[in-house]
Amino acid sequence: VEDGVSEDEEDEDEKDEDDEDKEIEKVEGIPEFWLTALKTNPQFADIITEKDEEAMKHLVDIRMAYFEKPGFRLDFEFSPNDFFTNTILTKTYFYHDEPGYGGDFVYDHAEGTKIDWKEGKDLSVTVETKKQRHKGTNKTRVVKKTVPAETFFSFFSPPVAPEEDDEDEEEDEDIDERLEADYGLGEELKDSIIPRAVDWFTGKALQYQDNGDQYDDDFEYDDDEEEDDDDEDDDEDEDDDEQPAKDEKAPECKQQ
Missing domain, CATH: 3.30.1120.90 (Nucleosome assembly protein)
Known part of the structure; x- marks a missing residue:
């Protein structure tokens, strides 16, 4: 045993890691x-x-x-x-x-x-094609413009x-x-x-995510219940304050 971990536990951890690596390698070969x-x-x-x-x-x-x-x-x-x-x-x-x-x-x-x-394969933009007509000659031309996609x-x-001095909030x-x-x-x-x-x-x-959300949904808190709990805590505190008066020996109790 070294640092609280037995050799058997170390071997088991290494085996689990090897099995996980093999599983990943096997599945990652899938298209x-x-x-x-x-x-x-x-x-x-x-x-x-x-x-x-x-x-x-x-x-x-x-x-x-x-x-x-x-x-x-x-x-x-x-x-x-x-x-x-x-x-x-x-x-x-x-x-x-x-x-x-x-x-x-x-x-x-x-x-x-x-x-x-x-060329022609940039997925970050789209090409928009527009026709423009010249007012004087009445001829048209095709204009291509790229816009972000x-x-x-x-x-x-x-x-x-x-920038820190940018005023456009x-x-x-x-x-x-x-x-x-x-x-x-x-x-x-x-x-x-x-x-x-x-x-x-x-x-x-x-x-895993759904189970976590469901777990959170299972534990909803009622405001009224929280207030009742607070009231009970206050009552217990008051009882604790009154206890020494009923039992004069209480203040003398000390842990040895």
Whole structure:
């Protein structure tokens, strides 16, 4: 026995880890494993579009790593595809060097890989075509304009915190909300999706969440009952205060 842990317990823990690794390796070989796992998660299901799915079918692995400076890196590995030339798309989250109140790390900013889109395959924009007529010659011409499109791949172009002297409060609030949402996605990947990838693929992770919500719903508090409990506590306190008067020996009782 070493440090309160027996050799049998250590061997059992190592066996469990090996079995878990083998299970992950086995399931990750299934086509569209990571796409399915992400789509099962409510936070990512909201940002993955139908157009994204064709590209994300080539997502073969997601890895997380910490580094010396406070923060973590997420690596998305893709097989060759018709959409971009990158093999790995990276998203890095940085914390402030100094911990915040309570000792927790405080989010600072995030950086993402520039995606090298193939011609005509950029999922982050849509092309709008309009006809313009010249007033003098009455000739028409076709004008193409690109506008931003909703896509999962915007995840790799994180929002930037507003400048301190920015006076547009509404815009600042919008950016703050986007920053918070982006940080939440990173934390969800780090703490839940990557370590429990198999459960998200099979849908078992949702059962855990539902059970947790049901557990919370089973314990609802009644304001009237809380007030009654407070009244009972007050009555008990009053009884305790009166007790020494009834029993003069009480103050003399001391623990040896």
